[in-house]
Amino acid sequence: MKKIRVIDSHTGGEPTRVVIDGAPTSPEKGALAARDFLTTEHDWLRRALILEPRGFEAIVGAYLCEPADSTCVIGAVFFNNVSYLNGCLHATIGVVQTLVHLGKISPGDHRIETPSGIVTATLADDGTVTVKNIPSYRFRENQVVEVPGYGPITGDIAWGGNWFFLIQDQGPEVRFSEIEELTRFTSAVMEALEDQKIRGAYGGEIDHIESFGPPQEGVEADSQNFVLCPGKAYDRSPCGTGTSAKLACLAASGTLAEGETWRQASIIGTIFEGSFINLPEGKKITPVIQGKAYIIAESTLLLDPSDPFQFGIGS
Ligand code: PYC
Numbered sequence: 001m002k003k004i005r006v007i008d009s010h011t012g013g014e015p016t017r018v019v020i021d022g023a024p025t026s027p028e029k030g031a032l033a034a035r036d037f038l039t040t041e042h043d044w045l046r047r048a049l050i051l052e053p054r055g056f057e058a059i060v061g062a063y064l065c066e067p068a069d070s071t072c073v074i075g076a077v078f079f080n081n082v083s084y085l086n087g088c089l090h091a092t093i094g095v096v097q098t099l100v101h102l103g104k105i106s107p108g109d110h111r112i113e114t115p116s117g118i119v120t121a122t123l124a125d126d127g128t129v130t131v132k133n134i135p136s137y138r139f140r141e142n143q144v145v146e147v148p149g150y151g152p153i154t155g156d157i158a159w160g161g162n163w164f165f166l167i168q169d170q171g172p173e174v175r176f177s178e179i180e181e182l183t184r185f186t187s188a189v190m191e192a193l194e195d196q197k198i199r200g201a202y203g204g205e206i207d208h209i210e211s212f213g214p215p216q217e218g219v220e221a222d223s224q225n226f227v228l229c230p231g232k233a234y235d236r237s238p239c240g241t242g243t244s245a246k247l248a249c250l251a252a253s254g255t256l257a258e259g260e261t262w263r264q265a266s267i268i269g270t271i272f273e274g275s276f277i278n279l280p281e282g283k284k285i286t287p288v289i290q291g292k293a294y295i296i297a298e299s300t301l302l303l304d305p306s307d308p309f310q311f312g313i314g315s
Contacts, residue, residue, distance in 0.1 A: 001302050001303065001304055001305075002022065002302070002303035002305075002310075003021075003022050003300050003301070003302060003303075004019060004021070004022035004023060004045075004048070004049070004300070004301045004303065005019070005020050005021035005022055005298075005299070005300050005301075006018060006019055006020065006049065006297075006298075006299055006300075006301060007020055007098045007101060007102075007295060007297070007298050007299075008059075008295070008296050008297040008298075008299065009094040009097050009098060009293040009294060009295050009296060010094070010236070010293065010294055010296055011090035011091070011093045011094050011097075011237050011291050011292070011293040011294075012090060012236065012237030012238060012266055012268075012270030012271070012272065012291055012292075013236030013237055013266065013268050013270050014058065014060070014090045014235055014236040014237035014239075014266075015058055015059045015060070015094075015236075015296075016059070016060050016061075016062055016090065016091040016093075016094025016095070016098075016293065017049055017050070017055070017059050017060070017061045017062070018061075018062045018064065018094065018095055018098040019045070019049070019061065019062065019063050019064065020064070020098070020102065022301075023042075023045055023063060024037075024041075024042050024045070025065075026038075026065045026066075029065070029066045029067065029068045029075075030065070030066075030067060030068030030069075030075060030113065031065060031067065031068075031075040031076060031077055031113045031114050031115050032068075032115050033065075033068070034063060034065035034075060034077045035077045035084050035115045038063060038077060038079070038084070039084060044311045045061075045063070046061060046079040046080075046084070047311045047312040047314075047315065048301070048303055048310065048311045048312055049061045049301070049312075050079065050080060050081050050312070051081060051311075051312025051313055051314055052312065052313045052314075053309060053312070053313065054301055054312065055081070055312070056081075057080075057081045057231055057232070057233035058233045058234075058235075058236060059080070059081075060078055060079070060080050060085065060088050060090070060091045060094075061078065061079045061080070062076050062077070062078055062088075062091050062094065062095050062098075063076070063077040063079070064076055064095070065077065067112075067113035068113065069111070069113055069118060071111050072111040072112055072113040072118060073099070073104075073105060073110045073111060073112065074095070074099070074110075074112055074113070075112070075113040075114070076091070076092065076095050076112055076113070076114055077114075077115060078091050078114070078115075080229060080230065080231050080233070081231040081233065082230055082231035083230060083231070084115070085115075085162060085230075086114075086115050086116035086161055086162050086241075087114050087115070087116035087117070087119070087133070087134065087160075087161025087162060087241050088114075088161070088162075088240070088241060089119070089131050089133060089161065089239075089240020089241055089243075089244070089272075089289050089291075090235070090237040090239065090240050090291065090293075092112055092114070092119055092121060092129075092131055092240070093121070093129045093131065093240070093291050093292070093293045094293045095112065096110065096112075096121045096123055096129045096293070097127065097129070097292075097293035097294070097295060098293075098295070100123065100127070101295050105123065106123070107123045107124060107125050108122070108123060109121070109122050110122075110123065114161075116134050116161045116162075117134035117135075117161075118134070119131050119132060119133055119134060120132040126292075127292055127293075128290060128291070128292050129290070129291060129292065129293070130288060130289070130290040131240065131288070131289050131290075131291075132277075132286055132287075132288050133160065133161055133240070133241070133244045133286065133287040133288070133289060134161055134286075135279055135281070135284040135285070135286060136158065136159055136160040136161070136244045136245060136247065136248040136276075136284065136285055136286075136287050137158065137159055137248050137252070137282065137283055137284045137285070138156055138157070138158045138245075138248045138249045138251075138252040138283070139157045139158060139159060139200055139201050140156065140157040141156050141249075141252070141253075142154050142155075142156070143155055143156065143157055143165070143198060145165075145189065145192045145193055145196055145198055146192060146196065147185075147188050147189050147192045148188060148192065149188060150171060150185060150188060150189075153167060153170055153171065153189055153192075154167075154170070155167040155168075155189075156249045157198070157200055157206060158245035158246075158248045158249050159200060159201065159204070159245065159248070160240075160241040160242060160243070160244030160245030160246075160247075160248060160287060161240075161241035161244060162207065162208050162241045162242075162245075163199075163200035163204045163205060163206040163207060163208065164206065164208045164209070164210050164241070164242055164245040164246075165189060165190075165193060165198075165206050165208075165209050165210070166210045166212065166245060166246060166249055167186075167189065167209070167210065167211045167212065168212045168213075169212070169213055170211070171185040171186075171189075171211055172185050172211075173213060174211055174212065174213030174214075174224050174225065174226050174267065175213075175216060175267075176216075176267055176268060176269070178226075179226070179234060179267065182211060182226045182228075182234070182267070183228065183232065183234060185211070186209040186211055186226065186228035187209075187228060187232060189209050190206070190207070190209050190228060193206050194206075207229075207230040208227060208228065208229055208230070208239070208241070208242060209227070209228040210225050210226070210227050210228075210239070210242045210245070210246065211225065211226045211227075212224070212225050212246070213225075215265050216265075216269070218269075219265045219269045219271075220263065220271075221263040221264060221265035221271055222262050222263050222264065223246075223262075223263075223264055223265065224264075224265040224266070224267065224269075225238055225239070225242065225246075225264060225265070225266060225267065226267045227239040227242045227266075227267075234267060235266065235267075236266060236267070236268050236270070237266050237270055237272065237291070238264040238265060238266040238270065238271065238272040239266070239272075240272060240289045240291065243262075243264045243272050243274045243287070243289055244274070244287035244289060246262070246264060246274070247262060247274050247275070247276045247285060247287045248276075248284075248285055248287070250262065250276075251276055251278070251283070251285045252283055256276070258275075258276060258277060258278050258285075259275055259276075259277075260275060261273055261274070261275050262274045262275065271291075272289050272290065272291045273289070273290040273291075274287060274288065274289050274290070275287075275288045276288060
C-alpha cells in the first residue's frame with residue numbers, strides 16, 4: 001500500500017491539497033523541472049490526489065520541491081483535474097498556511113518559486129497573506145469571439161500567471177443561483193476561443209474564462225466574478241491569477257490607479273483585495289493580492305495496488 005500524506009486547506013472556499021510526504025522527489029532543483037518530472041513520469045500523483053474517489057474537480061494540488069533559486073523558501077507545482085497550472089494564487093496562499101501549520105515559516109516575507117515565476121508572499125500575524133504576483137498585463141482589448149448559441153461576445157485577453165478572457169456584463173447574471181448557466185456559457189466561450197484560434201501572447205492557450213458583474217446585495221466589493229478553470233470546475237475563490245489579470249486590465253484602461261484597492265468578490269461572495277504597482281517595462285504591473293487560507297484536514301491517502309481506481313477515475 002502506497003501512503004501519501006496531504007494537508008488540505010481552502011482559500012476563499014477554493015480547496016488546495018498540499019503533498020507533504022510519500023511523493024517521488026524531483027531529481028532536479030526548480031519548479032519547472034519538477035513540473036516536467038511530474039508530467040512525464042509521475043502524472044499518477046495528480047490523478048490519485050485530485051480525481052474521484054479521493055478528490056473532486058475543484059481541488060488544486062500542490063507538489064513542493066527544492067527551488068532552483070536559493071532565495072526562495074520552497075518551490076511549488078500546481079495541478080488540477082486535467083493538467084498543470086502555470087500559477088495559482090489561492091493555492092500559493094494555501095501553501096503558505098500549510099507551511100505555517102507545519103511550523104516551517106513565521107510572519108514575514110517568503111519567496112516561492114512556481115512554474116510561472118517567483119512570487120513573494122507576506123504572512124501577517126493574523127494569518128492574512130499578501131502575494132506580490134509575477135508581472136501581469138493586458139494583451140488585447142475588446143476581442144470579439146462568436147460564441148455558438150450566445151452570439152458575439154467581447155472581452156479582454158490578459159495574463160496574470162495564466163491566460164484569461166475577461167467578460168464584463170454579458171451572458172448570464174453573475175450570481176450563485178446561475179452557476180450551471182454560467183458554466184455552460186463560459187465553457188462555450190472557452191471552446192469558441194480555441195476553435196477560432198484566439199490565443200494569448202506566444203500562442204498561449206486561454207484556459208480560464210472570467211465573467212464579471214456588479215456585486216450582489218450584501219457583498220461589499222467592486223465587482224463579483226465567475227471563473228471557469230481548465231477542467232470545467234469553477235473557482236470558489238475570486239481567483240488570484242484572475243484578479244491579477246483584472247488588475248492589469250483596470251490599470252491599462254486607467255480605471256484604477258497604482259496603490260488603490262480593488263475588492264474582488266467570487267461567485268460565492270468571498271473576497272480578495274487587490275492593488276498593483278506599475279512596472280517600468282511596457283504596460284506591465286505587479287499585482288498584489290491579499291487573502292487568507294484555513295487548514296481543514298491532515299490526511300494519509302492510501303493507494304492499494306489491487307484497487308482498479310487507485311489512481312482515480314478517468315484521466
Ligand atoms: O487563485 O490563481 C488562482 C487560481 C487559479 C485556478 C484556481 N485558482
